[in-house]
Amino acid sequence: MDRRDFLKAVGLTAGVSGAGALLAACNANEQSGGAGTVTVSSGGTLYVLYDVTSQRLDPAKSSSLAITTSGLIHRRLTAWTTSADAPATVVPDLATDTGRASADGKTWTYTLKPGLKMSDGTPITSAEIKYGIERSFDAAFSGGLGYHKTLLDGGSSYTGPFKGGDLASIETPDPQTIVFHLARPYGDWPWIVSMPAFAPVPKGKGTDANYDSSPIASGPYQVASLTKGVEIRLTRNPNWDAKTDLARTGLPDEIVYQLGQDSGVIAQRLLASSGNDAFGFGASFVNPAQLAQIRTSPAAKNQLVTSKSGALAYLALNVRRGPLANLKVRQAFQYAIDKTAFQIATAGNADLAGPVASTLITQGITGREEFDLYPAPPNGDVAKAKQLLAEAGFPNGIENLDFPVSTANNRADLAQALQAALQRAGIQTKLRPLDDDAWTAIATGNDDNAYDLTLSSWQPDFPSANSNIQPLFGTSEIGNGGYNLSRYSVPEVDALITQAQGTVDPAAAGKLWAQADRRILQDAPVVPLIYTRNSFLHGSKVGDFVIGEFPAYPNYLQLGLAK
């Protein structure tokens, strides 16, 4: 998965729009699961219609979610199960459990299920897992999800198995056992080992870049053919053992990715569902411009699936510059914002856009506590905002706040809705629309003084509150490409993050994260806006098309087809 995909995953970019106007409109309907109407069985060919032109299939380079493409091909030590009405959970995959931690949370031991083989017949032992992880450290295979690279002891200076030899912090005392020694206690390690780099790679394989086109599979599917930019054809991996797999149903016989498809055409094809298109689904979410029209098409009733929740859209306030360094001013922002207007700008109405947000931890994450430190009607409390501004010493409002915004994904329009809302309270912002790359360079760059506020969106990489909080509010994430856009640095919060990360018991860690959530919002470094819903379209004969509470993407591993 490339950076653009990642941006898409966090809701930063949009596909080509404009097709919406051509789609027929009939009657409206509510958000629907649709999955229940199709009875699935084993067999058939599933078509994945994608607007992007490349997919990362090399486990070292992949940054895809555990429930999407790479999960079809690669098993890891653990996997995710998702459900439409429960938080995502971590389950054993190649391992017999989700990991046994030492008392200090720094050593994690896994036992592998016996008798498993890869598609080329290589037995899956601890050596294949260790080699796969080590391989991800080589400069030639960088680009994937790399949380383990700094967590494993000695990982920061390790250069991979080809130049750096053996990584001592991964021990393989016997073929069924693998032990990880971490640099610091880390309670979310069971989630980390669900990431692509924890897939087995036969020792000595994968030395060249072509492994990305023809990886050796451990999951239900292997790559049968790949035409760059055009098509990927997956067929059954005869060595996959369904009985040992808790996360994958492996129902279709084949899965064909059609790449580089126009998003407007994808929507039309799926709604028409003629021929093979009935067995397809769109891998990118339907963009808001198309959504309003698609939703009113009769086929959409059963074929459009909208998530219950999703990425947190938020307004980041730069706590290190100008008037926004003042807590009272930032609190005034909490009341001045009109979240209803933001919903309408996002998708035309509140229901399609997603629920109003008041916490940093997103819905569908274990341990999340619902609270609102700044209770106000969804369209804001202008009087209260003005009062706070006056208390802060700005009775006449604030002028000339620099508000850079990416032009991708309708962001500039969303920012206008925020600008208008702030104006009601006498806060004048100057929008600075930028190309997405330019925006990223400024927002994640090292200059603390480069902007006053900006609009962003965040979806965790794994279903732990850790992934909601640390990347956005840890001091280490300021600048250098990090996403602490508020440039928020509070020792007490950093300590809380370290403590929560080091807590092995998920329930206890969850309490600490919820505490961090509250503590951070007391400082009001961001205004949580909405939990952005994603909508996906599938063909009329695709079933078990379920979007879990988290992540707001369909679980590819569970899809099935009607006869």
Next chain:
Amino acid sequence: MNRTLRFVGVRLAGMIAVLLVVSFGTFAVFYLLPTDPALMSCGKPCTPENLAVAREFMGFDKPWIQQYFDFLGAIFTGRTFGTGATAIVCPAPCFGYSFQQNESVLALIGDRLPVTVSLAVGAAVIWLVAGIAAGVASALRRGRFTDRAAMTVTLAGVSAPAYLVGLLGILLFGFTLDVVPVSGYVPLAQSPVDWAWHLVLPWLVLAFINAAVYARLSRGQMLEVLGEDFIRTARAAGLPERTVIGKYALRNVLLPVVTVFAIDLGTLLGGAVITERVFALPGLGGLLVDAVHQVDLPLLMGVSLFAAFFVVLANFVVDVLYGVLDPRARVS
């Protein structure tokens, strides 16, 4: 003979100079932008250490002027990225290596070129024939129904956006009438029939958009030529109208048309971005869009150079063709 050789030699030198300027310009513009091509290969979370490793591996850690000369040098000597077992070798002539697509830029362009050539040439034949025919017919029936109708249709073609025309075409011929496939590409070598079948709609869409200019151009030109002395002379000499129009007038009409056509075709060979996108044709236009989106500098350089090469080549061909079509323009 010597003069012709010198003409060709001077033109070739000019072409290389233009390509050098284009490559340098592309490189410079890319580095003026606040983007970091290594960011795409940094992974998540992107630590400063990871970024430095990626940057060094891809060769983006050097000053950009040096990177430019490395790029030029690699065309003659090839290039190796990284060291040891996992090194990536890009043999000469190396026009760069795309780390996003895991392939040398030349191989990527080679993969995509047949698609773009199929699309561009097929569409060009249609629009050239249809455009000139419509233009000439309009001129000969000036002010009458044929003229009005042809010019109205071409006005629609020239003003409609490609994306809209493409989608309307798909909606009408693909979904409603269900007569042609709506997307995809079948290589000519695999099945000529399927090849043409998948391309017929994109051809018509591109032709519809482009033919307008040719119809209007050849109409205007034809009207002008028909008023010339030599046409009156030819008619006075009793030559059949078919000969007057088909031989004398048309040849003069073709002169400016050829110039525009060569450049249009050259530009199109660099990639028809929107048409390729709408019909999911994996051509050079799509490759260029990917390169821009993925901040893939080597690919961007390669495709831009290639596109520029076609435009320059087209100009060269026009100059040569001019001599053939119009004896007055020959080197003498």
